[in-house]
Amino acid sequence: MSELARLRLARASRNWFCDTELATSADSYVRHLSQQGYASGTIDAYLGSVAHFAHWCTRLHIGLAVINEGTVERFLKHLPLCHCAHHCQRWRYSARAALRILLTLLRTEGRIAQKKPSDPATIIEEISRFEHYLKHVCGLRPTTCSVRTQRVRAFLL
Numbered sequence: 001m002s003e004l005a006r007l008r009l010a011r012a013s014r015n016w017f018c019d020t021e022l023a024t025s026a027d028s029y030v031r032h033l034s035q036q037g038y039a040s041g042t043i044d045a046y047l048g049s050v051a052h053f054a055h056w057c058t059r060l061h062i063g064l065a066v067i068n069e070g071t072v073e074r075f076l077k078h079l080p081l082c083h084c085a086h087h088c089q090r091w092r093y094s095a096r097a098a099l100r101i102l103l104t105l106l107r108t109e110g111r112i113a114q115k116k117p118s119d120p121a122t123i124i125e126e127i128s129r130f131e132h133y134l135k136h137v138c139g140l141r142p143t144t145c146s147v148r149t150q151r152v153r154a155f156l157l
């Protein structure tokens with residue numbers, strides 16, 4: 001981890017990335033959020049959530065190969081009961097958003113398996129065309145596209 005990511009972490013979670021499989025993605029995570037236009041405070045909060053997740057995975061011996069949406073859900077259930085550190089990031093809303101971005105980044109880097117589609121092929125195709133429309137015709141940011149496609153998906157299913 002470089003100084004870029006290291007300086008953004010709170011003291012309590014600063015060393016949580018050390019010796020974890022996610023340490024090499026900390027810089028690309030911060031760079032990705034900056035390029036997407038996230039506010040500095042949001043980047044700090046999200047990086048704190050990812051550090052907490054890395055710490056939790058290490059404690060439970062959860063390797064990078066098995067990290068997916070199910071792992072994230074297990075981590076989110078840990079948050080209300082967490083005793084990892086006094087000032088660590090415990091907001092479920094923030095952690096969910098931060099880890100959704102992390103999973104996307106790890107898949108882009110080819111570090112974790114691609115998500116297996118569970119929806120019918122016709123729904124996936126329709127959502128894909130809608131997402132293309134939002135990004136390339138409407139020019140919306142990825143976060144906005146993600147929220148809108150999730151709502152349409154929920155409506156269609």
Ligand SMILES: [Zn+2]
Nearest residue numbers: 056082083084
């Ligand atoms: Zn914890």
